[in-house]
Amino acid sequence: MNQEERKAKIAEFGGFALALPQALKEFPRSMWNYKPDPDHWSIQEVIFHLLDTEMNFYIRYRFCLAEPGKTVVPFDQDIWARELRYKDRDVDQALAGLVWAIQANYDLLKSLPDDAFLKTVIHPERGVLTLERIVEYSLGHIPHHIGQMRKRFTEWKALQK
Amino acid sequence: MDSSERRRLIENYSRKTYALTEHLRSFPRDMWDFKPDDTHWCIREILWHTLDIEMHGYLRIRTALAEPGKTVSAPDQDLWAKQVPYIQMDVDEAIEGIVWVIKANGKLLKTLTEADFNKSVTHPKYGTLNIDQLLARHNKHIEHHMDQMTKRFDEWKARK
Numbered sequence: 001m002n003q004e005e006r007k008a009k010i011a012e013f014g015g016f017a018l019a020l021p022q023a024l025k026e027f028p029r030s031m032w033n034y035k036p037d038p039d040h041w042s043i044q045e046v047i048f049h050l051l052d053t054e055m056n057f058y059i060r061y062r063f064c065l066a067e068p069g070k071t072v073v074p075f076d077q078d079i080w081a082r083e084l085r086y087k088d089r090d091v092d093q094a095l096a097g098l099v100w101a102i103q104a105n106y107d108l109l110k111s112l113p114d115d116a117f118l119k120t121v122i123h124p125e126r127g128v129l130t131l132e133r134i135v136e137y138s139l140g141h142i143p144h145h146i147g148q149m150r151k152r153f154t155e156w157k158a159l160q161k
Numbered sequence: 162m163d164s165s166e167r168r169r170l171i172e173n174y175s176r177k178t179y180a181l182t183e184h185l186r187s188f189p190r191d192m193w194d195f196k197p198d199d200t201h202w203c204i205r206e207i208l209w210h211t212l213d214i215e216m217h218g219y220l221r222i223r224t225a226l227a228e229p230g231k232t233v234s235a236p237d238q239d240l241w242a243k244q245v246p247y248i249q250m251d252v253d254e255a256i257e258g259i260v261w262v263i264k265a266n267g268k269l270l271k272t273l274t275e276a277d278f279n280k281s282v283t284h285p286k287y288g289t290l291n292i293d294q295l296l297a298r299h300n301k302h303i304e305h306h307m308d309q310m311t312k313r314f315d316e317w318k319a320r321k
Binding site: 063080 | 224226231233241245249250251261272
């Protein structure tokens with residue numbers, strides 16, 4: 001990835017601090033806990049998942065910079081959603097934290113020199129990951145889950161007829 | 162730890178958002194980058210360090226609840242301060258993050274059962290740490306760094 005492409009991707013990532021709360025306005029609050037069955041996440045659970053993933057990225061980016069080569073700790077997303085009872089928690093607090101974490105990660109990433117993006121951590125399942133690769137993964141992660149929330153809304157709307 | 166002691170600790174921890182922001186009012190902004198020498202942190206660096214330890218705490222408490230027994234990561238605080246690098250970063254963003262993460266942790270801790278507090282993670286250096294121990298450590302950690310800020314301020318004042 002050249003410098004211009006990277007800058008554009010990081011700017012796109014930073015844009016989620018505004019785009020995500022904006023996207024959520026499409027969905028009435030009354031359906032944020034709707035799920036078609038226990039195997040699928042509700043919008044509230046997706047928001048908590050995005051928050052906890054962004055918190056993990058926060059730590060991984062900084063391990064890359066400060067202690068390159070270190071092994072990071074992955075988390076089991078389904079166990080976290082269930083055991084931390086995402087469905088029962090304060091979603092407004094989660095949203096505030098998610099927006100803060102995206103902004104903090106964006107502010108860090110946009111300040112870094114080119115060679116920082118070649119620094120790596122070791123992921124126990126995915127192997128060696130450069131900082132650039134983690135940013136790319138993160139960039140795909142949020143839109144994927146916005147799509148998942150839209151799907152949940154469409155399913156809920158179909159049931160209202 | 163009995164339940165009343167635990168409740169007291171959770172309250173104490175949750176009140177750190179107010180205690181810390183009030184504490185910071187004692188120090189003029191123009192000395193937040195003061196350090197007596199390169200081996201000591203300035204207030205800006207202390208705040209970013211405090212945030213990053215609270216972020217680790219956020220993940221450790223949740224790992225203990227969801228995946229008890231798992232080994233968690235531990236940062237080298239001096240490498241993080243130098244390589245991230247704290248001295249160039251927006252200190253208001255750090256304060257906002259500390260306040261948010263303490264509130265989120267405090268709120269989660271208040272909903273846990275007695276049994277939850279015995280759930281633990283494995284720290285690479287300190288071994289098994291249950292949630293009671295994590296709570297006690299985070300309380301002490303913030304207090305330690307609030308004292309460190311006062312010390313920095315006193316050193317700065319003495320040089321004026």
